Structure formats: structure tokens, C-alpha cells
Amino acid sequence: MDPQNKNTDSELMLTDSKLFIIDYNKVKQNNPELKDLRLSSYGINSCDAIFMFKALIKNNKVDYIDLDNNIICDKAAPSIAYALEHNKTIKVIDLDRNQITNIGAKKIIESLKHNTTLEQLYFDNNKISNNLLLKIEILLQRNRKLRKKKKK
Numbered sequence: 001m002d003p004q005n006k007n008t009d010s011e012l013m014l015t016d017s018k019l020f021i022i023d024y025n026k027v028k029q030n031n032p033e034l035k036d037l038r039l040s041s042y043g044i045n046s047c048d049a050i051f052m053f054k055a056l057i058k059n060n061k062v063d064y065i066d067l068d069n070n071i072i073c074d075k076a077a078p079s080i081a082y083a084l085e086h087n088k089t090i091k092v093i094d095l096d097r098n099q100i101t102n103i104g105a106k107k108i109i110e111s112l113k114h115n116t117t118l119e120q121l122y123f124d125n126n127k128i129s130n131n132l133l134l135k136i137e138i139l140l141q142r143n144r145k146l147r148k149k150k151k152k
Contacts, residue, residue, distance in 0.1 A: 020044065027062060028055040035061060040068040040094070046075035053083040060089050068122070069097040077104030081111035084118060092120040101127040105136070112139040119144050 020042055026034040037052075044052075049072045056062060072095065084090070105128045112118065121136055 020048065024052055024055060027052065027059050030059050030061055032061055036064040036066070037062050038064075038066045039070070040066045042070060044070040044072060046071075046073050049076035050079040053079040056083045056090065057086045059087065063089050063091045065090060065092065066094045067098065068094045071099060073099040074101055074104035074107075077107040080104075081107045084108065084111040084115045088117050090118055092122075093118065094120075094122040095126065096122045096124040098126055102129055102132055105132045109135055109139065112136065112143075116143050116146050119147060 020039060023034070023037060023039065027037065039052075044067060049067065049070075053076065056065075077100065080093075100123065105123065105126075108121075109132065112121075119140060121140060123133060123136070
């Protein structure tokens, strides 16, 4: 670590993946070439996800996020929720095969009440009840209907 460059977000990443850091920096810089963020099976933990979703708050390029098969748990849910409340470009998030429970899902559901752009949110193989998954789907259906009306 460069002692003159302490505490940069990239150095705080806990995932030992140069590709993750590169993608994170592209998100933070709002790189117009980065529309899809494909980070499936990177070993991304909740701390990594928190940094990524903080960067996504101001990003208006990324519309697809694949975080399938990582180790993201409820600790990241508030950051995911906050990003969803403020980001107006994300349409799809894949959080399949992580460690999110009903506790985290409830926080994300609250954010969906204020988000009209997200159309798909995948939560397969997490620890979320069918009742909460149904609530999520109802909110996403609303967003898809709103999107269709805007296109007409």
C-alpha cells in the first residue's frame, strides 16, 4: 500500500481480485463503456458490495448488475436499498446464490417502494421467504408496467 495514498476505496476492497477493483473504479468514474457489471462468482463479500453500491448511487451508466454466487449477506442490504432509492438507471440485479435473509430483503423491499426503474431482481437460493419474494415481484411488476406506459 502506498503510504501517501492511504484509504482509497480501491485499497479498502476485501476481495483479492484486480478485476473487481477495475470494475469498481469504472463504476465510480461513471465510465460510459460500462453498462453491464458482471461480477458472478468473484467471492464478493458484503463489505465489497457496500463499496460497489455506494459507487452506484451516482452512476448513470450501469443498468445490469450480476452478483450471482457470491457471499453477500444482510449487512449489505442497507447500501443496496439506498442505491436503489437514488439510482435511476439500474434495471436488473442478480443476487442469486448469496446469503441474504428476510431481514435484508425487507430493507430492499422498502427501497423498491421509491424505485420505479428496477424491473428484475433475482434472489434464488437465498434465505428469503416466499411471502417476501412475492412482495418483491409485485413491486417489480409495477415498475415494468410504468416502463411500458412511458414507452407509449
